[in-house]
Amino acid sequence: MMSKLIIFGLAGLMFFSCKKRSTYLRFSEKQLDFVNYSEGQIIKFIDTASTLQILKQNQYRRYFHEQIGILGRTGIFTEEYEVAYRAENNGGLGLQISVSALGRSLYVEIESYWNFYAIVLDSLQSTIPSLSVNGKIYRNVYPIKMYKHAQYIDNSDTATLFSNREYGIIQLVFPNGKKIVRAD
Numbered sequence: 001m002m003s004k005l006i007i008f009g010l011a012g013l014m015f016f017s018c019k020k021r022s023t024y025l026r027f028s029e030k031q032l033d034f035v036n037y038s039e040g041q042i043i044k045f046i047d048t049a050s051t052l053q054i055l056k057q058n059q060y061r062r063y064f065h066e067q068i069g070i071l072g073r074t075g076i077f078t079e080e081y082e083v084a085y086r087a088e089n090n091g092g093l094g095l096q097i098s099v100s101a102l103g104r105s106l107y108v109e110i111e112s113y114w115n116f117y118a119i120v121l122d123s124l125q126s127t128i129p130s131l132s133v134n135g136k137i138y139r140n141v142y143p144i145k146m147y148k149h150a151q152y153i154d155n156s157d158t159a160t161l162f163s164n165r166e167y168g169i170i171q172l173v174f175p176n177g178k179k180i181v182r183a184d
Contacts, residue, residue: 031106033163034168036169043085048180054088058084058085110161113159124142131170134181138164143160156175
């Protein structure tokens with residue numbers, strides 16, 4: 001009995017003392033379709049009333065985050081991306097985007113509309129091959145259903161967000177037909 005304890009003790013000691021190799025979970029190609037904005041970037045949108053909203057970036061992070069398990073550090077690093085914008089001069093428009101390689105998820109919030117918790121990006125089936133907005137053609141566009149105040153259950157107040165890899169958010173179409181459109 002004592003020899004079994006010594007063997008298990010030595011095996012455990014060797015297991016926990018071995019140097020772990022680091023593993024990096026990087027963004028997939030589909031996730032990279034939503035990692036659109038660079039640090040310090042300013043973006044502009046025009047609403048249906050032709051009001052120009054200039055959004056300044058107030059947060060930008062793209063980094064690797066180490067996963068922590070019940071036994072401590074795991075050596076597994078997950079790529080993360082977070083960006084946030086707020087309108088100049090206290091305008092009401094704001095935008096937040098988060099992408100995580102671990103859950104293969106996307107979180108978007110714009111103008112009090114959110115995607116429901118997080119979209120699993122692998123579940124986005126198809127894109128719109130091309131979309132014309134104000135005379136400009138955008139290719140490979142993703143339509144994303146958004147919910148007012150993130151309320152999914154019994155919420156008929158939904159909007160549709162259109163995004164692509166090259167430009168990011170292209171437009172948000174509200175249920176009443178009003179729009180917020182990217183101004184390049």
